[in-house]
Amino acid sequence: MNNITTRIIKSDSTDPWYNLALEEALLEDVKKGEAILYLWQNSDTVVIGRNQNPWKECDHKKLESEGGKLARRLSGGGAVYHDIGNLNFTFITDRKIFDIQRQLSVILEAVKSLGINACFSGRNDILAEDRKFSGNAYYYRDNKAYHHGTILIDSDFGRLTRYLTVSPEKMAAKGVDSVRSRVVNLKNLNSSLTIDAVSQQLEKSFTAEYASEPAACSPSDFDISDLYIKYSSWEWIYGEAPKFDISIEKRFPWGGVEFCMTLLNGKISSAKVYSDSLNVFLFSRIEEALHGCEFKLDVLANAIASVPFDDAEEDMVADMQAWLNEKSRTL
CATH class of the missing domain: 3.30.930.10 (Bira Bifunctional Protein; Domain 2)
Known part of the structure; x- marks a missing residue:
């Protein structure tokens, strides 16, 4: 062409x-x-x-x-x-x-x-x-x-x-x-x-x-x-200064992620997901899915799995879900 x-x-x-x-x-x-x-x-x-x-x-x-x-x-x-x-x-x-x-x-x-x-x-x-x-x-x-x-x-x-x-x-x-x-x-x-x-x-x-x-x-x-x-x-x-109650992070082959969360009565009142992944839009969808979740890692894993994703994001979602599920079993 x-x-x-x-x-x-x-x-x-x-x-x-x-x-x-x-x-x-x-x-x-x-x-x-x-x-x-x-x-x-x-x-x-x-x-x-x-x-x-x-x-x-x-x-x-x-x-x-x-x-x-x-x-x-x-x-x-x-x-x-x-x-x-x-x-x-x-x-x-x-x-x-x-x-x-x-x-x-x-x-x-x-x-x-x-x-x-x-x-x-x-x-x-x-x-x-x-x-x-x-x-x-x-x-x-x-x-x-x-x-x-x-x-x-x-x-x-x-x-x-x-x-x-x-x-x-x-x-x-x-x-x-x-x-x-x-x-x-x-x-x-x-x-x-x-x-x-x-x-x-x-x-x-x-x-x-x-x-x-x-x-x-x-x-x-x-x-x-x-x-x-x-x-x-x-x-x-800069966005808002990070004043989060808890953060967890992990590096994957496609990039690192850091989940930063503020808790209220055991539930996530706000969440920010930082990443150096080349993917731009997945993490804002994850932030929305985490809002209001009970702070249990297996619950977070299920919330991430429920996020709409395309074929290019499927492995990323599976990796994060597996990591949180594994982490929930070892804590």
């Missing part, structure tokens, strides 16, 4: 709240049969996934005291550090032509053209020489979708490790003992690389893949004032 129209847009801002607002504006604007490549950079930022707990994922006080910003994106997945040594990309498409493998091929071909062999690995990583230089996440809305990720080119790993607080369970699941040991800057593999060189190759690879001359597009074409208010707001980034 080669009737795809394309656009390429590059942000001239390094403000994460601006760039995430523009990303959502592009998602709203993408046309039927269209693919957009959006390139952007953030300055000294930790970006957390849609369902993550900001108080556990990073040292936000240190980040902000040193002039950085905390941001929350629409997609799921884990926390990442962005600086101007990192290039971010987003593929925004009509849902019918959304193709993760095709989009990944744009990245892989661009990197290959710069003399670096890379491959996709696991649930969302791109590797070179067995180390990660790109994390990817996905978001779907009605008949539109986006796939975005990072490309580490010359990022400051000192700041990355200073701000991110990765759980020991997550590191053990990755089979490594530190964040720094499992990531690599592409400049370490090709010392001549620059952000501009990678950006240009991505544009060339995107244009070649979709065999379409991209239309002109500028950030100034979009009014993102309302979206900027959203992405910069305390409510979006």
Whole structure:
């Protein structure tokens, strides 16, 4: 199918709240049969996934005291550090032509053209020489979708490790003992690389893949004032401060979960489920199902099993149910 129209847009801002607002504006604007490549950079930022707990994922006080910003994106997945040594990309498409493998091929071909062999690995990583230089996440809305990720080119790993607080369970699941040991800057593999060189190759690879001359597009074409208010707001980034009576957590192959609950007369009066899973929407449905439940783990397991879920979520629901049932038998 080669009737795809394309656009390429590059942000001239390094403000994460601006760039995430523009990303959502592009998602709203993408046309039927269209693919957009959006390139952007953030300055000294930790970006957390849609369902993550900001108080556990990073040292936000240190980040902000040193002039950085905390941001929350629409997609799921884990926390990442962005600086101007990192290039971010987003593929925004009509849902019918959304193709993760095709989009990944744009990245892989661009990197290959710069003399670096890379491959996709696991649930969302791109590797070179067995180390990660790109994390990817996905978001779907009605008949539109986006796939975005990072490309580490010359990022400051000192700041990355200073701000991110990765759980020991997550590191053990990755089979490594530190964040720094499992990531690599592409400049370490090709010392001549620059952000501009990678950006240009991505544009060339995107244009070649979709065999379409991209239309002109500028950030100034979009009014993102309302979206900027959203992405910069305390409510979006932090939400309510967690004052829960009890929390339990577990890491699964698809990601970690933390159930935080407030109890009243032995029943759950409020619940928040944090996760770095790539799934975005399942956990809000679980929160609703837990509300009003008697606080017994087998009751919680049954409540989770009653939540409407699709085929992609079936194993996740089964894993959480089995974990809670097992935990209820051992307490």
